[in-house]
Amino acid sequence: MENVIEIKGVKKNFGEKTVLKNINLTVTKGENIVVLGKSGQGKSVMIKCIVGMILPDEGSLKVFGDEVCSMSEDTLKAMRTRIGFLFQGGALYDSMTVRENLAFALQRVLKITDENDIENRSKEVLEAVGLSEVIDKMPSDLSGGMRKRMALARTLIVKPEVILYDEPTTGLDTITSKEISQLMLEIHEKYKTSSIIITHDMQCARITGGRVMVLNEGEFIAEGTYTELENCNDEFVKLFFK
Amino acid sequence: MKTNLSQKIKTGIFVALGIGILLITVFILGKQKNLFNSTFTLHANFKNVSGLLAGNVVRFGGINVGTVDDITILNDTTIQVNLKLQTSVKKFIKKDAIASIGSDGLMGDKIIQVSPGTVPNPVVNDGDMITGKDPLNMDQVVTKLNAIATSAEVLTTNLAAIVQKVNNGQGSLGRLLNNDQLARNLEGTINSTKETVQSIKKGAEGFSENMQAAKSNFLLKGYFKKKEKQRIADSTKKANDKAQGVKKN
Amino acid sequence: MNLSPSLNNFLEKTGEQANFFTSFVRNIFKGGFEWNEFLRQCYVIGYKSLGIVAVTGFVLGFVFTLQSLPTLKEFGAQGYVPSMVCISVIREIGPVITGLICAGKIASSIGAELGSMNVTEQIDSMEISGANPVQYLVVTRILACTCMIPLLTLFADAMSLAGGYIGVNTSTNMSMQLYFIKSVQTLYFSDFFPAVIKTIFFGLAIGFVGCYKGYTSNKGTESVGLAANSAVVAASVWIIILDAIAVQLTSVFVYN
Numbered sequence: 004m005e006n007v008i009e010i011k012g013v014k015k016n017f018g019e020k021t022v023l024k025n026i027n028l029t030v031t032k033g034e035n036i037v038v039l040g041k042s043g044q045g046k047s048v049m050i051k052c053i054v055g056m057i058l059p060d061e062g063s064l065k066v067f068g069d070e071v072c073s074m075s076e077d078t079l080k081a082m083r084t085r086i087g088f089l090f091q092g093g094a095l096y097d098s099m100t101v102r103e104n105l106a107f108a109l110q111r112v113l114k115i116t117d118e119n120d121i122e123n124r125s126k127e128v129l130e131a132v133g134l135s136e137v138i139d140k141m142p143s144d145l146s147g148g149m150r151k152r153m154a155l156a157r158t159l160i161v162k163p164e165v166i167l168y169d170e171p172t173t174g175l176d177t178i179t180s181k182e183i184s185q186l187m188l189e190i191h192e193k194y195k196t197s198s199i200i201i202t203h204d205m206q207c208a209r210i211t212g213g214r215v216m217v218l219n220e221g222e223f224i225a226e227g228t229y230t231e232l233e234n235c236n237d238e239f240v241k242l243f244f245k
Numbered sequence: 246m247k248t249n250l251s252q253k254i255k256t257g258i259f260v261a262l263g264i265g266i267l268l269i270t271v272f273i274l275g276k277q278k279n280l281f282n283s284t285f286t287l288h289a290n291f292k293n294v295s296g297l298l299a300g301n302v303v304r305f306g307g308i309n310v311g312t313v314d315d316i317t318i319l320n321d322t323t324i325q326v327n328l329k330l331q332t333s334v335k336k337f338i339k340k341d342a343i344a345s346i347g348s349d350g351l352m353g354d355k356i357i358q359v360s361p362g363t364v365p366n367p368v369v370n371d372g373d374m375i376t377g378k379d380p381l382n383m384d385q386v387v388t389k390l391n392a393i394a395t396s397a398e399v400l401t402t403n404l405a406a407i408v409q410k411v412n413n414g415q416g417s418l419g420r421l422l423n424n425d426q427l428a429r430n431l432e433g434t435i436n437s438t439k440e441t442v443q444s445i446k447k448g449a450e451g452f453s454e455n456m457q458a459a460k461s462n463f464l465l466k467g468y469f470k471k472k473e474k475q476r477i478a479d480s481t482k483k484a485n486d487k488a489q490g491v492k493k494n
Numbered sequence: 495m496n497l498s499p500s501l502n503n504f505l506e507k508t509g510e511q512a513n514f515f516t517s518f519v520r521n522i523f524k525g526g527f528e529w530n531e532f533l534r535q536c537y538v539i540g541y542k543s544l545g546i547v548a549v550t551g552f553v554l555g556f557v558f559t560l561q562s563l564p565t566l567k568e569f570g571a572q573g574y575v576p577s578m579v580c581i582s583v584i585r586e587i588g589p590v591i592t593g594l595i596c597a598g599k600i601a602s603s604i605g606a607e608l609g610s611m612n613v614t615e616q617i618d619s620m621e622i623s624g625a626n627p628v629q630y631l632v633v634t635r636i637l638a639c640t641c642m643i644p645l646l647t648l649f650a651d652a653m654s655l656a657g658g659y660i661g662v663n664t665s666t667n668m669s670m671q672l673y674f675i676k677s678v679q680t681l682y683f684s685d686f687f688p689a690v691i692k693t694i695f696f697g698l699a700i701g702f703v704g705c706y707k708g709y710t711s712n713k714g715t716e717s718v719g720l721a722a723n724s725a726v727v728a729a730s731v732w733i734i735i736l737d738a739i740a741v742q743l744t745s746v747f748v749y750n
Binding site: 054056080081083084086088090091092094095096097098107108111112161 | 614
């Protein structure tokens with residue numbers, strides 16, 4: 004299997020504080036990885052390192068076979084178009100309508116100018132996330148669950164090969180978060196994407212999870228399938244499965 | 246977010262108006278500075294321009310018709326001033342026209358006044374030299390003021406001498422002001438007038454007594470009685486007339 | 495570097511601003527200029543600020559005239575009021591007051607807008623999607639400010655003259671034509687152009703400070719307010735400083 008993401012010995016300090024101590028992670032094509040961890044353990048920092056938003060202090064970080072730290076601006080940009088990133092709060096552009104939100108990256112990154120093409124793609128992804136009717140609304144008119152779906156649609160529209168989810172179910176009720184988790188699984192199967200899902204929501208991990216990894220104090224301390232880890236003896240891992 | 250049509254139009258109007266104001270201002274200022282009018286140049290030489298600056302106004306008959314374009318020093322006693330004037334006034338300026346430097350009001354800027362010149366002379370051409378009349382020099386003004394001050398001094402000295410004489414009672418004016426003989430004479434005149442009036446009054450009283458005596462004199466009694474009777478008859482007649490008038494009514 | 499912490503901090507901020515500025519300049523010429531967003535910003539910054547700027551300009555001219563009239567009347571110089579008001583408004587008061595008003599209105603709104611986009615990770619999201627947030631957000635806003643503030647100042651100047659006309663007519667009767675001629679008769683290009691040029695820099699300062707404060711704000715909610723607030727303060731200070739520099743430069747190069 005081809006490795007899409009390869010992280011070896013990545014270290015990151017913010018001032019005196021060590022956030023990432025020694026991260027090793029390999030994601031193969033089409034793989035679904037769930038990263039579990041407490042708040043403030045550097046989960047978000049890790050995926051921001053992957054897209055080159057934060058540069059690690061040490062270690063190697065390869066995405067699609069290229070070293071992120073030494074990328075030129077253009078290759079970095081090209082790499083980013085192949086990765087989708089779902090922010091915790093959705094990060095919808097609130098001065099634009101849903102349609103403009105969807106078209107934003109298409110026009111600017113993929114340089115698609117054909118109105119019909121944009122329209123078709125928008126409709127397709129909105130249908131995929133079950134939001135066909137909101138295309139002319141403003142993000143502020145949408146509910147929390149709809150905003151998450153909308154953000155997912157905006158991530159999908161550029162047809163990414165890898166999707167990074169930063170706590171996709173935070174702030175949602177149990178039922179909605181279950182719906183979102185199932186949607187993520189559907190999309191994974193439909194678009195054949197690899198994904199890294201950062202969460203502390205066990206329901207989400209159970210539904211979406213292929214491989215589950217547990218992050219504590221800047222290191223991965225356990226990995227395996229959901230059921231394997233459920234029966235694990237490690238004290239810290241057990242805390243999640245209570 | 247896309248801009249809709251009305252926003253674009255509003256922005257367009259705003260920008261157009263703003264640029265319009267900019268252009269209008271440029272045009273107005275340019276017109277003041279003769280940038281867009283056709284102009285011609287005259288030269289005038291002065292010994293002293295007393296603070297004239299390039300850009301100062303040139304007037305012809307009190308109207309602003311141009312500006313001072315350039316001031317250059319030709320040699321140690323000659324300053325050449327180039328005047329840029331509107332072509333429309335060219336036909337009024339003759340070759341013997343005189344440019345003089347004055348100032349606009351007491352504290353205003355320096356200006357150049359161009360006189361029209363006299364009729365038999367031909368009209369000026371572009372680039373002609375006209376006579377420059379040097380402005381009133383401040384030094385000359387001070388010299389003149391000095392002369393005035395000197396004569397004023399003489400004048401006041403003489404005045405002081407005159408006043409001195411008057412005070413001392415010399416001359417007829419001095420005597421009039423300083424001698425009280427005149428007042429005393431006047432007082433005497435008034436007193437004697439009073440006495441005269443008194444004696445006239447006494448004379449009148451004496452006459453009145455004489456008349457009283459004449460009334461009681463028998464010779465004249467008849468005359469006075471007759472007069473009395475007549476008066477009584479008159480008044481009864483008048484009363485009767487009145488009574489009749491009342492009855493009629 | 496082991497300088498004192500506050501000096502270090504100051505130098506760091508200065509360097510950060512210089513970086514931000516160079517990235518702004520680089521992104522102007524990068525191609526793919528966001529015309530639509532630029533037009534929208536022109537609408538928001540220019541057209542939407544016209545009301546407040548016009549009212550301020552009008553009142554300024556009116557009040558300035560009323561305040562000058564009694565004093566100049568004592569010297570019998572009330573005939574100089576129009577040209578005095580015109581020159582001081584066009585050379586100094588118009589640009590500075592408009593600049594300060596716009597610093598309050600525009601720099602704060604840009605600071606708050608970009609600050610909140612930063613907090614809700616919209617800027618990160620743009621960057622990660624491969625789009626260029628500096629080009630889309632910063633370049634358009636700064637350029638719109640740079641173009642619109644001079645125009646707004648011209649409107650304010652024009653309204654000031656109108657206000658001055660009304661002010662003069664409260665005590666005497668002066669025809670509009672005479673007022674206008676008296677106003678502009680002592681006005682020269684050397685009064686007008688330096689003032690226009692300095693408003694371009696005021697606009698640049700307002701846009702730049704607003705964008706910088708918003709774009710580099712922290713990721714907390716309170717930082718939105720902080721960004722807006724510090725944008726106004728910094729932009730106002732910049733306008734005063736730029737004005738002082740402009741006055742010095744004009745007196746050296748233009749009135750010399």
